[in-house]
Amino acid sequence: SYELTQPPSVAVSPGQTARITCSGDALPEHYACWYQQKPGQAPVLVIYKDTERPSGIPERFSGSSSETGVTLTISGVQPEDEADYYCQSTDSRASLFGSGTKVTVL
């Protein structure tokens, strides 16, 4: 079955850059999205169509794609960016979320 693979955790100091990768067989053929989820809250869409940022999302959040997958980059990490991050994509028949990455701000 189709899966999206993310690293379980990423730790970064304030002001540094966090990069979260997401890999999956169908990614080169389909767009990916990224969601931020803080404890006890619903997820928030932070990146769509691989690289687009919804209105209201800080510019420090950016997305990129390559043949191997997609990456969420948080430049100049802030303490409030500590959260779980999930990638999402599709195989045209269903939606799929990645396993999630916990970003810890040291």
Place this chain on the structure above:
Amino acid sequence: QVTLRESGPALVRPTQTLTLTCTFSGFSLTTSGLYVTWIRQPPGKALEWLALIDWDGDQYYTTSLRSRLTISKDTSKNQVVLTMTNMDPVDTATYFCARSTLRFLEFDYWGQGTQVTVSS
């Protein structure tokens, strides 16, 4: 302003059927290109997509739970209903509904979620 709110029982007994309702405002599910979807999240675990219904009434389900799920809509009430049969303790989770403008992707508005515990 788009809002969604989930409602349903907090506790369900094993083997029972769960019925969850997503009541939304700020958009109509008769509008072409709009979708409402259900996602769940067991405690401490990842998000899991469950089902989606589009403006035309077409339904899509995750393969692993297809036989247990039914999604439907009542456009007059601005509601989407999810039923899940034969509940098991492993179905204990927070259940979210969300809206999207692209099938299977870009869930731009979410409800706050409703917690469902399956226990005897």
